[in-house]
Amino acid sequence: xxxxxxxxxxxxxxxxxxxxKASGVSAGVKYKGKKDVAVVYSERDASVAGVFxxxxxxxxxxxxxxxRVKSGKARAVVVNSGxxxxxxxxxxxxxARAMTAETAGLLGIAEESVLVCxxxxxxxxxxxxxxxxxxREAVGALSESGGRDAAxxxxxxxxxxxxxAVSFELDGRTLTVGGMAKGSGxxxxxxxxxxxxxxxxxxxxxxxxxECLVYAADRSFNMVSIDGDSSTNDTLLxxxxxxxxxxxxxxxxxxxxxxxxxLTEVCVFLARAMARDGxxxxxxxxxxxxxxxxxxxxxxxxxxxxxxxxxxAAVFGRDANWGRIICAAGYSGAQFNPEAVDIFLGSVEVARxxxxxxxxxxxxxxxxxxxxxxxxxxxxxxxxxAVAWGCDLTYEYVRINGDYRT
Amino acid sequence: xxxxxxxxxxxxxxxxxxxxKASGVSAGVKYKGKKDVAVVYSERDASVAGVFxxxxxxxxxxxxxxxRVKSGKARAVVVNSGxxxxxxxxxxxxxARAMTAETAGLLGIAEESVLVCxxxxxxxxxxxxxxxxxxREAVGALSESGGRDAAxxxxxxxxxxxxxAVSFELDGRTLTVGGMAKGSGxxxxxxxxxxxxxxxxxxxxxxxxxECLVYAADRSFNMVSIDGDSSTNDTLLxxxxxxxxxxxxxxxxxxxxxxxxxLTEVCVFLARAMARDGxxxxxxxxxxxxxxxxxxxxxxxxxxxxxxxxxxAAVFGRDANWGRIICAAGYSGAQFNPEAVDIFLGSVEVARxxxxxxxxxxxxxxxxxxxxxxxxxxxxxxxxxAVAWGCDLTYEYVRINGDYRT
Numbered sequence: 001x002x003x004x005x006x007x008x009x010x011x012x013x014x015x016x017x018x019x020x021k022a023s024g025v026s027a028g029v030k031y032k033g034k035k036d037v038a039v040v041y042s043e044r045d046a047s048v049a050g051v052f053x054x055x056x057x058x059x060x061x062x063x064x065x066x067x068r069v070k071s072g073k074a075r076a077v078v079v080n081s082g083x084x085x086x087x088x089x090x091x092x093x094x095x096a097r098a099m100t101a102e103t104a105g106l107l108g109i110a111e112e113s114v115l116v117c118x119x120x121x122x123x124x125x126x127x128x129x130x131x132x133x134x135x136r137e138a139v140g141a142l143s144e145s146g147g148r149d150a151a152x153x154x155x156x157x158x159x160x161x162x163x164x165a166v167s168f169e170l171d172g173r174t175l176t177v178g179g180m181a182k183g184s185g186x187x188x189x190x191x192x193x194x195x196x197x198x199x200x201x202x203x204x205x206x207x208x209x210x211e212c213l214v215y216a217a218d219r220s221f222n223m224v225s226i227d228g229d230s231s232t233n234d235t236l237l238x239x240x241x242x243x244x245x246x247x248x249x250x251x252x253x254x255x256x257x258x259x260x261x262x263l264t265e266v267c268v269f270l271a272r273a274m275a276r277d278g279x280x281x282x283x284x285x286x287x288x289x290x291x292x293x294x295x296x297x298x299x300x301x302x303x304x305x306x307x308x309x310x311x312x313a314a315v316f317g318r319d320a321n322w323g324r325i326i327c328a329a330g331y332s333g334a335q336f337n338p339e340a341v342d343i344f345l346g347s348v349e350v351a352r353x354x355x356x357x358x359x360x361x362x363x364x365x366x367x368x369x370x371x372x373x374x375x376x377x378x379x380x381x382x383x384x385x386a387v388a389w390g391c392d393l394t395y396e397y398v399r400i401n402g403d404y405r406t
Numbered sequence: 407x408x409x410x411x412x413x414x415x416x417x418x419x420x421x422x423x424x425x426x427k428a429s430g431v432s433a434g435v436k437y438k439g440k441k442d443v444a445v446v447y448s449e450r451d452a453s454v455a456g457v458f459x460x461x462x463x464x465x466x467x468x469x470x471x472x473x474r475v476k477s478g479k480a481r482a483v484v485v486n487s488g489x490x491x492x493x494x495x496x497x498x499x500x501x502a503r504a505m506t507a508e509t510a511g512l513l514g515i516a517e518e519s520v521l522v523c524x525x526x527x528x529x530x531x532x533x534x535x536x537x538x539x540x541x542r543e544a545v546g547a548l549s550e551s552g553g554r555d556a557a558x559x560x561x562x563x564x565x566x567x568x569x570x571a572v573s574f575e576l577d578g579r580t581l582t583v584g585g586m587a588k589g590s591g592x593x594x595x596x597x598x599x600x601x602x603x604x605x606x607x608x609x610x611x612x613x614x615x616x617e618c619l620v621y622a623a624d625r626s627f628n629m630v631s632i633d634g635d636s637s638t639n640d641t642l643l644x645x646x647x648x649x650x651x652x653x654x655x656x657x658x659x660x661x662x663x664x665x666x667x668x669l670t671e672v673c674v675f676l677a678r679a680m681a682r683d684g685x686x687x688x689x690x691x692x693x694x695x696x697x698x699x700x701x702x703x704x705x706x707x708x709x710x711x712x713x714x715x716x717x718x719a720a721v722f723g724r725d726a727n728w729g730r731i732i733c734a735a736g737y738s739g740a741q742f743n744p745e746a747v748d749i750f751l752g753s754v755e756v757a758r759x760x761x762x763x764x765x766x767x768x769x770x771x772x773x774x775x776x777x778x779x780x781x782x783x784x785x786x787x788x789x790x791x792a793v794a795w796g797c798d799l800t801y802e803y804v805r806i807n808g809d810y811r812t
Binding site for chain 2: 057058084086087121122123232309310313318319322323324326327329330331332334335336338339353393394395398400401
């Protein structure tokens with residue numbers, strides 16, 4: 001994140017912005033002793049916006065949230081991990097509603113102001129006998145330092161917490177945007193993410209909040225691919241409660257650009273963290289396509305390379321197989337002239353004008369041995385660019401996903 | 407292939423049809439002692455049709471073939487494995503042409519009547535000093551029993567030969583359609599295949615041959631996915647030399663349906679064999695979508711499930727995780743009502759009306775332990791259906807592709 005115009009807040013997350021509380025508790029949905037129920041709560045009515053899965057099969061929680069965010073206002077989100085509450089028939093929607101009713105009752109707020117997200121196995125009824133006591137405990141545990149517990153409670157196969165927050169000045173006030181995310185498998189472009197929640201104490205018009213969220217998702221979660229699968233439950237929610245004071249940020253109004261950029265920076269951080277923590281991953285792959293004829297072409301090519309299982313396996317094997325890079329760009333649907341393309345692995349130029357170069361294999365191997373493998377593809381046909389993130393494909397990915405449900 | 411109206415020819419392949427010769431020799435392009443140069447030759451001018459990769463990055467050989475098949479006639483195909491001759495700059499096209507010129511000169515036929523296919527690593531110059539002597543040896547070795555050697559010479563990471571032939575009667579004559587294929591990685595829907603060659607002694611109008619080839623590819627190679635990557639070199643060619651005698655088969659004319667179906671049956675056999683031999687695969691996955699609102703929806707859903715890395719990994723792990731099936735159908739773009747869907751693994755019904763059923767886990771595990779895992783998805787919304795093939799995702803896939811080039 002070099003050159004950022006924002007100040008990262010050390011240890012920041014979903015409760016860093018003023019007026020947000022959160023908690024995460026262990027209710028026994030996932031594994032004994034693992035946190036699996038989280039609540040995020042705003043002390044005041046917040047503007048809300050959401051980006052949801054494009055999967056035809058949508059969890060009841062997604063359908064409920066899609067309906068509720070239309071009001072533009074929300075107060076709380078209840079989340080569980082360990083069970084997706086999807087493909088459970090009418091019972092699924094009943095249980096999703098019951099989770100929000102329970103949360104609303106305990107908080108003394110309207111049921112319609114509570115959103116609900118679930119993540120985990122599909123097609124198994126939600127164990128409400130454990131979830132309801134979990135919600136009670138979580139509401140009781142709400143605190144301004146509860147962001148970390150919440151981030152932990154939404155994890156499934158994640159190996160690391162994903163939290164981030166930045167602050168910036170506007171009209172002499174400090175505004176904060178913070179968030180958390182979970183998700184390491186089943187993440188693919190054109191999806192929001194698995195689950196991500198962003199909170200801010202800025203006052204933001206709900207319509208503009210949605211506009212910013214779509215902008216941020218297109219440059220962050222929608223540019224991440226772990227395994228090409230898109231979940232039934234993927235959800236990105238933003239809550240803006242205005243408790244830092246100041247005028248409402250609207251499209252074209254004061255602070256609109258800086259707010260949009262702060263939201264995007266938080267989302268990019270979380271998306272990169274998800275890619276790095278892809279199931280079984282040992283490396284983050286960052287693919288930057290530059291000088292593309294259009295942003296669409298840049299995005300298509302970047303995502304295709306970051307998603308290529310052949311290239312991902314080559315990165316795992318530290319094989320500087322740039323042929324797989326140009327091949328994946330080629331089948332992406334992006335328009336470009338293959339005979340113009342230059343390709344770099346880190347600082348090592350491996351192809352120029354669509355042809356292989358004799359390059360230093362040791363230097364390339366050193367790039368591939370790194371924690372983050374950067375790929376630069378110069379299409380030399382325009383001015384647009386895009387960045388996509390992925391991870392290597394490893395034995396561990398196969399192990400995790402060959403034995404997840406059981 | 408139960409209920410086929412065709413007679414399989416035992417040991418049949420690309421030289422089973424009358425008037426075709428082939429050979430496969432070791433020229434040292436691949437590994438020492440492995441066959442890597444093949445020639446297929448028709449004693450007479452043959453009608454020709456091709457289906458080629460949709461990748462923006464196309465091998466020079468593909469571009470050359472696309473041009474040459476426009477004449478509708480061809481006599482021979484020269485093929486090498488071990489080097490894709492792609493991304494080699496102007497030298498690539500020069501070498502591709504030189505391979506056809508060499509073959510044509512030795513056979514005493516026009517250079518334009520020879521097609522060329524290459525498969526292997528991208529971005530390394532073709533070792534013409536080894537390929538040219540290989541072509542000489544291959545032309546010298548042409549024989550009516552050379553189909554098997556040719557099928558061997560086109561293999562890369564394939565572990566098994568892929569050949570098939572069927573015969574049928576038309577107007578008292580026996581007509582034969584035979585073919586061979588290679589390809590186990592980099593195979594994906596909307597591609598022809600890696601490489602496949604079909605020969606027939608039927609007389610077929612070139613335009614109708616193309617029509618039949620597209621029809622067959624859409625129901626065979628385009629319904630196979632190994633890893634989602636589409637190669638720069640994928641090519642399916644058909645040659646029809648008419649040497650069995652009889653009138654020319656044309657669109658709407660006598661024998662047109664049976665010929666189209668015979669060609670399709672050969673292609674389906676080869677496509678299934680490719681899926682089963684997917685890199686590192688231990689199982690063939692066959693996904694049948696029935697009662698879809700349209701064939702397009704059926705195809706989209708079937709291919710998406712057969713391509714899902716999460717489902718492929720679950721099959722490897724023998725995990726009856728049907729949630730991944732409905733999820734993959736859901737993000738496929740197919741239109742259907744998730745609450746209507748029934749899903750079977752083999753004969754075990756695992757979901758009905760979009761909800762999980764209590765099923766016999768042992769029976770499901772037995773299905774997943776089989777050599778071929780059949781998935782049936784009943785969308786209950788129409789009359790159309792489609793079948794797609796894939797394979798499980800294994801540790802071995804990661805090993806092979808983490809260390810292919812080096």
